[in-house]
Amino acid sequence: xxxxxxxxxxxxxxxxxxxxxxxxxxxxxxxxxxxxxxxxxxxxxxxxxxxxxxxxxxxxxxxxxxxxxxxxxxxxxxxxxxxxxxxxxxxxxxxxxxxxxxxxxxxxxxxxxxxxxxxxxxxxxxxxxxxxxxxxxxxxxxxxxxxxxxxxxxxxxxxxxxxxxxxxx
Numbered sequence: 001x002x003x004x005x006x007x008x009x010x011x012x013x014x015x016x017x018x019x020x021x022x023x024x025x026x027x028x029x030x031x032x033x034x035x036x037x038x039x040x041x042x043x044x045x046x047x048x049x050x051x052x053x054x055x056x057x058x059x060x061x062x063x064x065x066x067x068x069x070x071x072x073x074x075x076x077x078x079x080x081x082x083x084x085x086x087x088x089x090x091x092x093x094x095x096x097x098x099x100x101x102x103x104x105x106x107x108x109x110x111x112x113x114x115x116x117x118x119x120x121x122x123x124x125x126x127x128x129x130x131x132x133x134x135x136x137x138x139x140x141x142x143x144x145x146x147x148x149x150x151x152x153x154x155x156x157x158x159x160x161x162x163x164x165x166x167x168x169x
Contacts, residue, residue, distance in 0.1 A: 043084040049156070050075070050085040051117035053103070057165065058123050059089030088112040095124035096143040099133040104147060116156040122148070123163035 043049060052058050052072035060070040076085035088108040093101045103109055103124055112120070124147075127133060128140055151157055 047082055047084040048119065049115060049117045050079075050083060050119045050121065051112045051115050052085060052087050052089060052121050052123075053109075053112050053151075054089045054121075054123035054163070055093050055103075055127050055165075056089065056091035057126060058087065059091050086112075086115055086117075088115075089123075092127060093124070094127040094130075094133050095122075095147050096128050096133060096135075096140060097146065098135065098139065098143060099128060100130075101127070104150070113150065113154065116154065117151075118156055119159045119161065120151045120157055121161045121163055122151075123165060125165040 050072075052075070058071065070087055070089075072085045072087035072089075076083060079085065088111060090103065090106045090108045093099075093103040093106060095103060097104055125140075125144070128144075134140070148160060148162075151160055
């Protein structure tokens with residue numbers, strides 16, 4: 001009986017420790033995701049503004065990663081002075097407006113347009129391949145082109161780079 005009580009107590013302690021770890025992971029995740037109130041903070045008039053648009057691959061949803069590991073931040077460090085790269089990635093979102101989570105409905109999408117980027121790097125398409133989203137190549141192409149047009153219509157944009165999503169099998 002004494003061993004049974006001891007095992008229950010150990011299980012309760014382990015459960016509480018697991019909850020604490022999960023809570024800290026969630027807090028870290030959302031703190032890493034938060035961005036300054038003003039996306040143009042620290043951007044000078046002479047900086048080339050680059051918007052990194054995409055899903056979790058751009059946003060970097062992995063909790064173990066630190067904020068400096070996100071590819072847009074690494075790109076900004078590699079480019080150096082004269083460039084301002086902003087991360088407008090959102091986990092689980094897709095290029096198609098007919099998807100379960102269309103990128104165009106996000107706050108990050110609006111912020112990416114308001115950023116008035118000169119260069120836009122778009123890596124969307126992985127979540128479009130989900131069975132609930134995929135309606136064929138023609139629809140994907142049409143809706144992706146509509147999303148691209150919104151960036152092409154910005155007077156500030158001189159180049160749009162489409163990054164290939166990883167293959168889905």
